[in-house]
Amino acid sequence: MKIEETEKEIIEEFEIFGDDWEAKYEHLIDLGRSLPLIKEEFKTEERIIKGCQSRVWLNSELRDSKVFFTADADAIITKGMVALMVRVLSEQKPEDIVKAKLEFVDTVGLKEHLSPTRANGLVSMINKMKADALAFIK
Amino acid sequence: MKDLKNIRDQFPVLNQKINGYDLVYFDNGATSQKPLSVIESISNYYKASNANIHRGVHTLSRTATELFEKARKTVADHFKVKNDQQIIFTAGTTDSINLVVNGLSKNYLQKGDEIILSSYEHHSNILAWQLWAEENGGKLKVIPLLEDQSLDYSKLEELINQKTKLIAIAHVSNTLGVITDLEKIKVLAKKNNIAVLVDGAQSAPHMPVDLEKLDVDFFVCSAHKMYGPTGIGVLYLSEKWLKDLQVSKPGGGTIKTVTFEKTEYAENALRFEPGTPHIAGAIGFAAAIDFMNAVGMQTIFEHEHELVQYAQQKMSEIPEVIVYGKSNNKAGVISFNVKNNHPFDVGTLMDKYGIAVRTGHHCTQPLMQCLNIQGTVRISFAIYNTKSEVDFFIEKLKKVITMLN
Numbered sequence: 001m002k003i004e005e006t007e008k009e010i011i012e013e014f015e016i017f018g019d020d021w022e023a024k025y026e027h028l029i030d031l032g033r034s035l036p037l038i039k040e041e042f043k044t045e046e047r048i049i050k051g052c053q054s055r056v057w058l059n060s061e062l063r064d065s066k067v068f069f070t071a072d073a074d075a076i077i078t079k080g081m082v083a084l085m086v087r088v089l090s091e092q093k094p095e096d097i098v099k100a101k102l103e104f105v106d107t108v109g110l111k112e113h114l115s116p117t118r119a120n121g122l123v124s125m126i127n128k129m130k131a132d133a134l135a136f137i138k
Numbered sequence: 139m140k141d142l143k144n145i146r147d148q149f150p151v152l153n154q155k156i157n158g159y160d161l162v163y164f165d166n167g168a169t170s171q172k173p174l175s176v177i178e179s180i181s182n183y184y185k186a187s188n189a190n191i192h193r194g195v196h197t198l199s200r201t202a203t204e205l206f207e208k209a210r211k212t213v214a215d216h217f218k219v220k221n222d223q224q225i226i227f228t229a230g231t232t233d234s235i236n237l238v239v240n241g242l243s244k245n246y247l248q249k250g251d252e253i254i255l256s257s258y259e260h261h262s263n264i265l266a267w268q269l270w271a272e273e274n275g276g277k278l279k280v281i282p283l284l285e286d287q288s289l290d291y292s293k294l295e296e297l298i299n300q301k302t303k304l305i306a307i308a309h310v311s312n313t314l315g316v317i318t319d320l321e322k323i324k325v326l327a328k329k330n331n332i333a334v335l336v337d338g339a340q341s342a343p344h345m346p347v348d349l350e351k352l353d354v355d356f357f358v359c360s361a362h363k364m365y366g367p368t369g370i371g372v373l374y375l376s377e378k379w380l381k382d383l384q385v386s387k388p389g390g391g392t393i394k395t396v397t398f399e400k401t402e403y404a405e406n407a408l409r410f411e412p413g414t415p416h417i418a419g420a421i422g423f424a425a426a427i428d429f430m431n432a433v434g435m436q437t438i439f440e441h442e443h444e445l446v447q448y449a450q451q452k453m454s455e456i457p458e459v460i461v462y463g464k465s466n467n468k469a470g471v472i473s474f475n476v477k478n479n480h481p482f483d484v485g486t487l488m489d490k491y492g493i494a495v496r497t498g499h500h501c502t503q504p505l506m507q508c509l510n511i512q513g514t515v516r517i518s519f520a521i522y523n524t525k526s527e528v529d530f531f532i533e534k535l536k537k538v539i540t541m542l543n
Contacts, residue, residue, distance in 0.1 A: 021157070021490055026541060053498045053513070054482045074512070075480035076542060077487075 003096055006088045007104035014108040024109065025077070032079030035086065038070040049124045054078045056121050060132035066091050067133050071125070081113050081122050089129055097133035102126065145433065146522045148173040159492030162527045167312055167471050167518030168496055169362045170343060172426070176366060179425035180418045190414055192391060206417050209424035210407065213372060216427045217349040217357070223406040224380050227420050230371035231339040232262040234358035235306075237373055237410060238335055239266040240386030242304070243274070246333075251303045252277045254332075256289055256318065257508050258311040261501040263337045267306060277301075283508055286464040287314050291322040298326060304333045304355075309341035313500040313516065314463030315446065315471030317341070320352065333379075339363060342372075343520070344442055344470040346435035355379055361419065365520075366426030370419030373410065380407075389413045433521055442470040442519045445528060449517065452532045458539050462514060473500075473514040476535075479542050481515045487541060488515075491534040 054075030189198035214222035335356040342359035389412025485497035
């Protein structure tokens, strides 16, 4: 599935909640619980994304010209956001990851997680995912 | 008399909805909201009296100077300081501490000297000392915590030796709300001829502070936590240190005479206030102090204490909640966690209900290491907070716990 297609799927998935933010967050929390975990050996100090209030670990690997991301976070809401990003960007070509606009975050009403206070480090995580993808191109 | 409705009406920012809910502002430890009198004093200053102060011969400059110096007097009176020159305007608590560290490092602190801090210091009252220590072979020693997260004063005496030059300590812990027993510190400090710096960032907003009675060497605080503007704070110097503290931040306005060979610095507070000061800030700060005194510092303390007791009681009925700082001697702050949940998750969901709390390490990472936790959720009160806000907070906290588990 292409990045935009996954984004569309997520938008549709969140549409049923309408303005019910509690239901939306409950779904996000469920997504966090279902995130396939990063291997314990990858949860190292170097893989922690800096500047986050909750700790986020990210591992990137290139296989068959596609980037595979695995990640974990110690806060469940952050983990839900991380799960969404992994779902959208993992198993994609590095060129597509670098270009991805990720507008779905705004559309599904989770834009506050992209705020510059970086309290949850989602922006840092997206930047790291893109930087890792870029490194695979070079 | 305390008229909460009337007090709340003076804070326009409180009258708004966040995510469809009435704003509940419980992040006063980070910064308090500002009453109309403060906002208007700043606005009026720029509308009617703005000019650069000191040295100006024209009328506006004289008016601005008078307002600025009147503000100094207001701060001095508020803290019961007879000589208003002992009140230095700085950019805030952090700036004040840096002025002290850098000033003392010129002639008071010697290589290998030791400073005593507490386990619950804010980073602001650690880093400048640490930097000095790293550069000068100095050493920082730490007063440990007891089980109830108050300080273990019985250990203080054994930390002191002939190299101990200063005790730098928070009056109230910004993370736990625990009030430091300064009398116990002072007895040992006086006996051993050690200087004492009190970080009043979290005491000055919440309780009466009488610096004449407190009788310490340095006291520092920030206006913006006291209903005043950001960017201005206080460094109080004892009579001795007003004479002895060395200038470390020189600049315009601090001098008596200057030649290219040698400068003679002013003998009063101006010595420590280089450049054009935050004039509007000082005027707004004075208005904030007038506001606090119109309500009464004792009234503020009692009101917030009542809210803390009330909230802690309600929180103790929720089995998933762990409250830190179990000591009863607290001012305006409660730190807690929900078992098995990250403070960030709790804070994020509380915000969705319009409740502003703070989460994380609160700039006290060493304290977090002592408690062996990543962070906490902190609620902190001001005079405008109400019991019904606490009730709403408790109701939503229970909801959040259900959502997360």
